[in-house]
Amino acid sequence: EDQVTQSPEALRLQEGESSSLNCSYTVSGLRGLFWYRQDPGKGPEFLFTLYSAGEEKEKERLKATLTKKESFLHITAPKPEDSATYLCAVQPPRGGGSNYKLTFGKGTLLTVNP
Amino acid sequence: GAVVSQHPSRVICKSGTSVKIECRSLDFQATTMFWYRQFPKKSLMLMATSNEGSKATYEQGVEKDKFLINHASLTLSTLTVTSAHPEDSSFYICSASSSFWMAFFGQGTRLTVV
Numbered sequence: 352e353d354q355v356t357q358s359p360e361a362l363r364l365q366e367g368e369s370s371s372l373n374c375s376y377t378v379s380g381l382r383g384l385f386w387y388r389q390d391p392g393k394g395p396e397f398l399f400t401l402y403s404a405g406e407e408k409e410k411e412r413l414k415a416t417l418t419k420k421e422s423f424l425h426i427t428a429p430k431p432e433d434s435a436t437y438l439c440a441v442q443p444p445r446g447g448g449s450n451y452k453l454t455f456g457k458g459t460l461l462t463v464n465p
Numbered sequence: 466g467a468v469v470s471q472h473p474s475r476v477i478c479k480s481g482t483s484v485k486i487e488c489r490s491l492d493f494q495a496t497t498m499f500w501y502r503q504f505p506k507k508s509l510m511l512m513a514t515s516n517e518g519s520k521a522t523y524e525q526g527v528e529k530d531k532f533l534i535n536h537a538s539l540t541l542s543t544l545t546v547t548s549a550h551p552e553d554s555s556f557y558i559c560s561a562s563s564s565f566w567m568a569f570f571g572q573g574t575r576l577t578v579v
Contacts (some may be wrong), residue, residue: 385571394471394558394570438509447469452499453568457508
């Protein structure tokens with residue numbers, strides 16, 4: 352069974368204090384790893400998709416990296432508006448049911464204080 | 466990014482009544498739509514997968530007679546919670562995909578059954 356574990360569950364940072372969120376996964380034959388941002392009472396907002404170990408993607412203050420067992424979401428010099436829950440999800444290979452099914456972690460609640 | 470519209474954003478209904486939630490892909494054709502349920506401080510749990518024109522595939526433990534899913538067109542899927550009870554109160558989120566590497570989410574629907 353695919354498993355996704357995110358850590359820490361919650362993280363408080365001061366504005367400008369860089370840090371990283373972790374997403375470790377166990378899935379046979381990863382097809383894609385996704386990062387989403389979710390604000391309270393809203394649906395997840397797509398951030399990144401990573402496909403292979405060694406891949407990196409950046410968007411503003413966020414950078415996502417991928418290894419064979421985990422992914423990191425690095426946040427550089429965060430601002431209060433970066434406060435949200437960050438969700439990680441994995442997509443298994445084809446043939447195991449739905450081709451587009453995602454398995455989500457529980458998320459990391461990030462709070463950035465001014 | 467692509468836009469997925471979910472309606473209503475909030476609904477309160479009486480126990481025993483049915484509630485319909487709509488999910489529309491506004492600027493792309495969604496061959497597959499997913500329905501998730503999210504409890505407070507918990508991960509998104511996939512309820513069912515629907516492909517346009519065919520019956521939905523439900524995850525283990527999800528009652529198909531209680532959560533009716535219809536995906537009549539490439540831009541619209543509906544989730545009907547039948548004979549709702551307080552334990553059905555939750556945050557329901559849809560997502561739509563036209564390809565395996567991208568899934569966009571709706572804004573979510575907060576259902577409260579009183």
